Amino acid sequence: MTATPVRLKYEVKDLALAPMGKQRIEWAGREMPVLAQIRDRFAKEQPFAGIKISACCHVTTETAHLAIALKAGGADAILIASNPLSTQDDVAASLVADYGIPVYAVKGEDNDTYHRHVQIALDHRPNIIIDDGCDVVATLVQQRKHQLPDLIGTTEETTTGIVRLRAMLRDGALTFPAINVNDAETKHFFDNRYGTGQSTLDGIIRATNILLAGKTIVVAGYGWCGKGTSMRARGMGANVIVTEINPVAAIEAVMDGFQVMPMDEAAKRGDIFVTVTGNKGVIRGEHFDSMKDGAIVCNSGHFDIEIDLEALKGRASEVKTVRTFTEEYKLKSGKSVIVLGEGRLVNLAAAEGHPSAVMDMSFANQAMGAEYLVKNKGKLEPGVYSIPVEADQEIARLKLQAMGFTIDALNADQIQYVNSWTSGT
Ligand code: NAD
Ligand code: SAH
Numbered sequence: 001m002t003a004t005p006v007r008l009k010y011e012v013k014d015l016a017l018a019p020m021g022k023q024r025i026e027w028a029g030r031e032m033p034v035l036a037q038i039r040d041r042f043a044k045e046q047p048f049a050g051i052k053i054s055a056c057c058h059v060t061t062e063t064a065h066l067a068i069a070l071k072a073g074g075a076d077a078i079l080i081a082s083n084p085l086s087t088q089d090d091v092a093a094s095l096v097a098d099y100g101i102p103v104y105a106v107k108g109e110d111n112d113t114y115h116r117h118v119q120i121a122l123d124h125r126p127n128i129i130i131d132d133g134c135d136v137v138a139t140l141v142q143q144r145k146h147q148l149p150d151l152i153g154t155t156e157e158t159t160t161g162i163v164r165l166r167a168m169l170r171d172g173a174l175t176f177p178a179i180n181v182n183d184a185e186t187k188h189f190f191d192n193r194y195g196t197g198q199s200t201l202d203g204i205i206r207a208t209n210i211l212l213a214g215k216t217i218v219v220a221g222y223g224w225c226g227k228g229t230s231m232r233a234r235g236m237g238a239n240v241i242v243t244e245i246n247p248v249a250a251i252e253a254v255m256d257g258f259q260v261m262p263m264d265e266a267a268k269r270g271d272i273f274v275t276v277t278g279n280k281g282v283i284r285g286e287h288f289d290s291m292k293d294g295a296i297v298c299n300s301g302h303f304d305i306e307i308d309l310e311a312l313k314g315r316a317s318e319v320k321t322v323r324t325f326t327e328e329y330k331l332k333s334g335k336s337v338i339v340l341g342e343g344r345l346v347n348l349a350a351a352e353g354h355p356s357a358v359m360d361m362s363f364a365n366q367a368m369g370a371e372y373l374v375k376n377k378g379k380l381e382p383g384v385y386s387i388p389v390e391a392d393q394e395i396a397r398l399k400l401q402a403m404g405f406t407i408d409a410l411n412a413d414q415i416q417y418v419n420s421w422t423s424g425t
Helices: 015-029 033-045 061-072 089-097 111-123 135-143 145-150 159-170 185-208 224-235 247-255 263-269 285-290 309-315 356-375 389-403 412-418
Strands: 052-057 076-081 128-131 153-156 177-180 216-220 239-243 272-275 295-299 316-323 326-331 336-340 383-386
Touching: 015 061, 015 089, 033 061, 033 356, 033 389, 052 061, 052 111, 052 135, 061 076, 061 089, 061 356, 076 111, 111 135, 128 135, 128 356, 135 145, 135 153, 135 159, 153 159, 153 356, 159 177, 159 383, 177 356, 185 224, 185 272, 185 295, 185 336, 185 356, 185 389, 216 224, 216 263, 224 239, 224 247, 239 263, 263 285, 285 309, 309 316, 309 326, 309 336, 356 389
Parallel strands: 052 076, 052 128, 128 153, 153 177, 177 383, 216 239, 216 272, 272 295, 295 336
Antiparallel strands: 316 326, 326 336
16 A cells, blocks of 8 residues: 655755744844834734635745735745745745744755645645746646635736736636736836846856956846846946837837847847846847857846757757856857856846845735735636735835835825816916
8 A cells, every 4th residue: 555645844955944044034124114014913903814825936035024924914824936946945944943834945946846836835725825927826727726716816926927917817717816016116116126136236246256347238128127137237337238129118228328239239249148028038049159258148037938048058068067056058169158047037046036125015015915805805806906006105105114214295285286277387
């Protein structure tokens, strides 16, 4: 007789790492005052009593604070990684050992393990899914339709996940409400722009320790992440080239003072390439062929498909690790191309992702989005919903207050003026 495999209550690298994780989680908390206020309110109001939540996020010090807030609010919450390379093993250990939150995530897990953890998130039979990239939701809809009646709804963290949810809606596959956290102004204005801007350069620097001043950095995509990355690269003294497919975004890049050209041309000029498009095959075989010897390529956008690594492997005679998260592809042509973080998000693979101060607002939106779903259980039609403007404004107000800034308020005369149409020139 074969024994039924025992499902582990958690899967982390090493529980002995917990003390370091706890210390780092506490440090991150200093920069997350908005989420702390929400956590304290949740602790009193218990909005998630009796609610099962499966969260699929990067397992970082910042996500730890989200998980702790959900638990404080009464949730039966589990956490899995949203990327095979982004897990901070000490944080995963501390969440299990110090905070009693089941975590299934190990830095460097292979794809099979990643997808097995997605299945574990669904075995939890969640009422709420907090997703980052839509992998758990897409798996639920494709493989576990019978569990859909359990689901109140889902909240989605990132641009790519929203693109997938909208495609599901078009195909009639979205049969529940989904909260679009990414499009909250207090999310993408700060997280995608300043967070990605800083942490992408942090990832490049930690992986390579190279000087950015005087280098030519090619940024593919001038959306929120691209704007932040270009702005910060320029700040470090790099010459920035932008590639785009959207004429409006391209004009914006031109007027922001960047060079704009097709990747075919940029490929010849760049020292470092960063993809942030949310698309696939942005850097392809023909581009590797024309790059300088020793060009560095990395991705801070979408899974590991923005860079066509298969095409690169096909051209390589040897691949060797030259530093942590830094691989040199020696090409048959004699040149080398350096790939950071296996083409996965360089800011989370080689560094620690966005700083806590921006994740404070992103995860305040996640927490309030999940609460909104529970409060409105059974009342929302299937669809992709924005975070209510009032919640977005409240998060901004709390953040500003915590940062020690005050602003003006409209006076009665101004309110009357902005609501009238009769007085003109
Ligand atoms: P966005 O929609 O604002 O911008 C993407 C831009 O890329 C658009 O302007 C689009 O026209 C352009 N683009 C699309 N295909 C292109 C191509 N082939 N070549 C050049 N440009 C192209 O999206 P965003 O918010 O900037 O997010 C971009 C990606 O980054 C998404 O996959 C998102 O999920 C991810 N993201 C990553 C992080 C991180 O921590 N690394 C943070 C936020 C978002
Ligand atoms: N899961 C997919 C999709 C992109 S993830 C993937 O890994 O390829 C991009 C998201 O990561 C962003 O929207 C951002 O909010 C989140 N992120 C960035 N830094 C983070 C951090 N320190 N902790 C948790 N999430 C972070």
